[in-house]
Amino acid sequence: MSATNSTIVSLPDQSTASLPKRSYINNESGLLSWLLTGDHKRIAILYLISITFFFFIGGAFAGLIRLELLTPQPDLVASDTYNKFFSMHGIIMVFLFLVPSVPATLGNFLMPIMIGAKDLAFPKVNLLSWYLYWIGGLFTLAALVLGGVDTGWTFTTPLSTHYLNTHVVTAALGIFIIGFSSIFTGLNFIVTIHRMRAPGMTWFRLPLFVWSHYAASLLMVLGTPVLAITLVLVALERTIGIGVFDPTKGGDPLLFQHLFWFYSHPAVYIMILPGMGVISEVISTFSRKRVFGYTAVAFSSVAIALFGFFVWAHHMFIMGVSNYSALVFSLLTMLVAVPSAIKIFNWAFTLQKGSITFETPMLYAFGFMGLFTIGGMTGVFLGALGMDIHLTETYFIVAHFHFVMVGGMLMAFLSGVHYWWPKMTGRMYPESLSKLAAVTTFIGFNLTFLPQFILGYLGMPRRYHAYPPEFQVLNVLSTAGATVLGVGYMLPLLYLGWSLKYGAIAGNNPWQATGLEWQIQSPPLTENFLEVPVIDYEAYDYEWLAKKMDQEVTTVG
Amino acid sequence: MHISPVLWQFLVKWLNASALFPREASTIAPYSDALYFFLLLITIIGLTLVGALIFGFAIRYRRQRNPVATQVEGSTLLEATWTIIPLALFLITFVWGALLYFRIYNPPTNAMNIYVVGKQWMWKAEHEGGQHEINALHVPIGRPVQLTMISQDVFHSFSVPDFRIKREVIPGRYTTVWFQATTPGSYHLFCTQYCGTNHSQMIGEVTAMTPDDYQKWLHTSTSGMSLAQNGERLFTEFGCIACHTGTSQARAPNLAGLYGSKIQLSDGTDVLVNEAYVRNSILSPSSQVAAGFAPIMPTFQGQISEDGLIDLVEYIKSLHTNDRLQQTLVTSQSDEATPKASSAVKP
Numbered sequence: 001m002s003a004t005n006s007t008i009v010s011l012p013d014q015s016t017a018s019l020p021k022r023s024y025i026n027n028e029s030g031l032l033s034w035l036l037t038g039d040h041k042r043i044a045i046l047y048l049i050s051i052t053f054f055f056f057i058g059g060a061f062a063g064l065i066r067l068e069l070l071t072p073q074p075d076l077v078a079s080d081t082y083n084k085f086f087s088m089h090g091i092i093m094v095f096l097f098l099v100p101s102v103p104a105t106l107g108n109f110l111m112p113i114m115i116g117a118k119d120l121a122f123p124k125v126n127l128l129s130w131y132l133y134w135i136g137g138l139f140t141l142a143a144l145v146l147g148g149v150d151t152g153w154t155f156t157t158p159l160s161t162h163y164l165n166t167h168v169v170t171a172a173l174g175i176f177i178i179g180f181s182s183i184f185t186g187l188n189f190i191v192t193i194h195r196m197r198a199p200g201m202t203w204f205r206l207p208l209f210v211w212s213h214y215a216a217s218l219l220m221v222l223g224t225p226v227l228a229i230t231l232v233l234v235a236l237e238r239t240i241g242i243g244v245f246d247p248t249k250g251g252d253p254l255l256f257q258h259l260f261w262f263y264s265h266p267a268v269y270i271m272i273l274p275g276m277g278v279i280s281e282v283i284s285t286f287s288r289k290r291v292f293g294y295t296a297v298a299f300s301s302v303a304i305a306l307f308g309f310f311v312w313a314h315h316m317f318i319m320g321v322s323n324y325s326a327l328v329f330s331l332l333t334m335l336v337a338v339p340s341a342i343k344i345f346n347w348a349f350t351l352q353k354g355s356i357t358f359e360t361p362m363l364y365a366f367g368f369m370g371l372f373t374i375g376g377m378t379g380v381f382l383g384a385l386g387m388d389i390h391l392t393e394t395y396f397i398v399a400h401f402h403f404v405m406v407g408g409m410l411m412a413f414l415s416g417v418h419y420w421w422p423k424m425t426g427r428m429y430p431e432s433l434s435k436l437a438a439v440t441t442f443i444g445f446n447l448t449f450l451p452q453f454i455l456g457y458l459g460m461p462r463r464y465h466a467y468p469p470e471f472q473v474l475n476v477l478s479t480a481g482a483t484v485l486g487v488g489y490m491l492p493l494l495y496l497g498w499s500l501k502y503g504a505i506a507g508n509n510p511w512q513a514t515g516l517e518w519q520i521q522s523p524p525l526t527e528n529f530l531e532v533p534v535i536d537y538e539a540y541d542y543e544w545l546a547k548k549m550d551q552e553v554t555t556v557g
Numbered sequence: 558m559h560i561s562p563v564l565w566q567f568l569v570k571w572l573n574a575s576a577l578f579p580r581e582a583s584t585i586a587p588y589s590d591a592l593y594f595f596l597l598l599i600t601i602i603g604l605t606l607v608g609a610l611i612f613g614f615a616i617r618y619r620r621q622r623n624p625v626a627t628q629v630e631g632s633t634l635l636e637a638t639w640t641i642i643p644l645a646l647f648l649i650t651f652v653w654g655a656l657l658y659f660r661i662y663n664p665p666t667n668a669m670n671i672y673v674v675g676k677q678w679m680w681k682a683e684h685e686g687g688q689h690e691i692n693a694l695h696v697p698i699g700r701p702v703q704l705t706m707i708s709q710d711v712f713h714s715f716s717v718p719d720f721r722i723k724r725e726v727i728p729g730r731y732t733t734v735w736f737q738a739t740t741p742g743s744y745h746l747f748c749t750q751y752c753g754t755n756h757s758q759m760i761g762e763v764t765a766m767t768p769d770d771y772q773k774w775l776h777t778s779t780s781g782m783s784l785a786q787n788g789e790r791l792f793t794e795f796g797c798i799a800c801h802t803g804t805s806q807a808r809a810p811n812l813a814g815l816y817g818s819k820i821q822l823s824d825g826t827d828v829l830v831n832e833a834y835v836r837n838s839i840l841s842p843s844s845q846v847a848a849g850f851a852p853i854m855p856t857f858q859g860q861i862s863e864d865g866l867i868d869l870v871e872y873i874k875s876l877h878t879n880d881r882l883q884q885t886l887v888t889s890q891s892d893e894a895t896p897k898a899s900s901a902v903k904p
Contacts, residue, residue: 006619006620006621007620008620074757079754079755079756079757079758080754083751083753083754083756150753150754152751154751156711156712156750156751158710158711158712158728159711159712159751159752159753162710162711163677163710163711163753164753247728247729247730248729248858248859250841250844253712253727253728253729254727254730287618287626288625288626289626289627289628289629290628290629290630292629292631292632293630293631293632293636294630294631295631296631296636317658318714318723318724318725319725319727319732320724320725320727320730320732323658323659323662326658327655330651330654330655330658331651334644334647334648334650334651335644335647337643337647338640338643338644338647341639341640341643342636342639342640342643344607345607345610345635345636345639346631346636348607348610348611348614349610349629349632349635351610351611351614351615351618352614352618352629353618353623353626353627353629354614354618354623354626355618355619355620355623355624355625355626356614356615356618356619356620356623357619357620358615358619366611366615369607369611370604370607370608370611373603373604373607374600374604377596377599377600377603377604378600380596380600380647380650381593381596381600383647383650383651383654384592384596384650384651384653384654384655384657385651385654385655385657385658386588386589386592386653386654386655386656386657386658386659386660386661387589387592387593387596387654387657388654388658389589389657389658389661389662389721389722389723389724390589390593390718390721390722390723392723392749393714393716393723393749393750394716394718394749454577454578457578457579457593458576458577458578458579458718459579459716459718459719459745459747461716461747461748461749461757462749462751463751463756463757464747464756464757465756465757466757466758467757468745469574470574470575470576471575471576472571472575473571473572473575474575542626542628543628
């Protein structure tokens with residue numbers, strides 16, 4: 001039986017299987033029952049639809065940017081339009097996709113189930129988060145429809161406050177509001193993890209997914225208010241000229257960057273940490289092994305969150321900060337790279353002596369590990385003071401953060417979406433098509449962003465509408481890669497939609513995974529558990545699972 | 558497959574004309590590249606290692622070969638290994654990077670100075686002799702050149718990739734960078750900080766020339782007035798001379814020999830008189846008043862352009878002795894006596 005040997009998928013007999021009669025999906029019906037729901041699972045689905053919508057808008061802008069850069073001349077659109085493209089791409093992708101991506105969808109759906117709770121601590125606040133997300137999203141869309149904004153996602157003063165005539169305040173307000181959505185999500189998660197764990201679910205029995213969400217939530221709660229303050233100051237400076245950032249009024253334009261990066265660097269970890277949580281779950285499941293060095297992985301998440309707050313000035317090495325502060329920030333940047341390296345090696349050694357299968361989530365996870373290693377290592381280039389001088393503000397940095405955010409985070413997100421898709425919908429996605437998508441994404445991604453490292457070392461500046469002709473070959477390669485990447489992202493949208501109706505019935509635990517979420521029906525009941533679960537086993541305990549399944553077979557038999 | 562020869566030639570030409578690695582045209586470039594190759598090496602080793610582990614384990618322990626997993630809790634020794642080795646490598650990188658940073662940002666004392674003003678969307682370079690250039694910079698090879706830069710509006714960033722240097726050009730604050738070109742030629746100059754509509758047009762060319770050619774260029778491009786001479790004119794025009802007379806009963810400090818010295822402020826702190834201090838004292842005089850003087854100087858905020866401020870800085874730099882100041886005083890008094898020929902060109 002080699003066919004069954006190469007996979008761990010065990011589905012119920014399709015001729016007799018059906019979706020559970022009652023689940024969170026059909027518990028209530030009607031649009032209002034979704035829009036006014038307090039159920040974390042329904043809110044997660046609302047989020048999933050919303051962020052997918054914004055992802056494809058942001059992606060369309062990326063496509064337009066790459067299309068313009070196909071030729072060295074500024075021939076597709078006007079410069080202002082191009083500037084609006086990359087600004088909208090950045091704003092939408094960062095604030096409306098990456099920050100909420102894993103926490104608000106997978107985290108929202110799974111975290112309460114993983115700790116054995118019925119819901120988050122504050123279901124109504126959770127719904128409020130989603131509404132705030134949309135109000136912020138509508139402000140951003142309004143800024144877009146009314147003519148766009150061309151500040152770049154970084155809103156650098158005094159450009160944003162004194163020199164641009166676009167809808168800066170509208171966009172800033174949008175991000176301000178989305179920030180609160182993020183703060184509320186973080187708050188909700190922290191309280192839930194502290195107060196609502198099931199009996200026996202100690203901190204060190206928590207799945208690593210929960211640990212990484214805990215770390216990310218700390219960052220959301222502590223970091224986002226600073227962004228909110230900063231954006232308010234930008235808006236005030238722009239409207240009534242308070243002069244905090246204006247040197248002619250005694251303000252300091254660099255202060256803006258300190259404040260902005262004080263949030264926006266930790267924001268990178270808000271984005272990547274939940275993704276790391278996904279990878280821990282997926283690697284463990286598909287190698288049938290407990291994550292190697294559970295404690296180290298758990299604490300490295302917290303370490304990343306902690307150090308993440310003290311590296312912000314590495315975005316400003318060339319801006320005339322004092323040499324000594326540059327030294328300190330460079331050293332701390334080197335230190336924050338270590339926990340990431342630890343994680344990569346722990347995941348790799350989780351595979352050792354495992355019993356590995358290669359379903360789609362695992363392929364995405366492998367892709368994550370490779371791309372995140374490149375992304376992380378190129379971060380060390382940029383953290384090294386002298387090297388940063390040549391590399392910063394070029395395509396090297398563009399490639400670097402896309403390796404981390406897209407190669408890392410988006411791969412992790414897709415891995416997680418595939419992995420938990422059967423749990424969320426009760427149906428399987430089509431396996432071979434999704435494998436194709438994973439491979440396409442990986443190839444397309446590398447083709448898009450590897451040439452950008454070379455471009456960056458050559459010195460091609462970021463945010464350039466036109467560029468010297470000798471950079472064209474690499475830009476053409478990059479654009480070609482973006483096309484492949486686009487296909488790689490369209491595929492899941494299509495087949496996942498298809499699977500909602502035609503996918504195989506998944507059953508409770510298609511992956512034979514140990515997590516608490518896999519021990520309940522798919523899709524779960526609104527109240528998750530019929531009785532409060534009591535946890536008497538460690539996370540990733542496959543022997544416990546084997547025993548449990550044995551018992552079930554004997555009981556049924 | 559048959560490719561048309563025309564298309565083939567086009568492709569070959571296109572590839573030949575494309576760059577893969579920047580030229581090394583400054584003394585700093587080899588140092589930057591050395592660190593780059595070191596980092597590239599550890600990245601490739603790290604990536605190969607991670608790749609080998611993933612592929613190795615994936616093949617060795619795939620389900621077909623290893624149907625039952627063996628549970629392993631972890632290994633303190635292994636985990637310590639992959640904590641300490643990366644940490645050590647990153648610390649080496651840190652030290653190496655820091656050394657390079659100080660090399661790039663600490664100019665040698667004998668560097669010649671050129672001023673650069675960034676504005677939407679052009680670079681203006683001002684040589685001490687009064688030569689001005691737009692989106693171009695001529696420098697001699699074999700001699701350290703320091704750029705003192707300031708922006709008139711938004712953040713810009715001065716980048717010459719072939720020299721491996723870059724520095725943010727900030728409104729309201731002088732920043733500096735230095736380099737020593739090694740090979741004559743012309744090199745890209747980019748603005749790398751997004752600065753609005755024509756950000757990608759804020760480019761120029763740095764021309765590195767042999768010292769002889771550079772001297773020739775200086776002679777042919779002079780505007781007749783050095784920066785200090787321009788500054789002298791402004792010094793009179795704005796009435797600075799009325800108080801900074803350099804006499805003992807003057808209401809304002811004597812500026813002769815002031816530049817580069819340390820003075821005491823009225824709040825008791827010491828401050829080094831450099832470009833930043835002079836500029837700040839003109840724009841917001843009350844913020845740093847020299848000890849023993851009343852804060853009576855008016856602000857010139859919004860009245861003098863960055864170019865004008867540079868001229869004034871250069872003038873004050875040139876006041877090594879009181880004689881030079883007295884000379885200005887005399888000239889200005891005689892100017893007042895005679896009617897002005899024409900209103901002088903505003904800087």
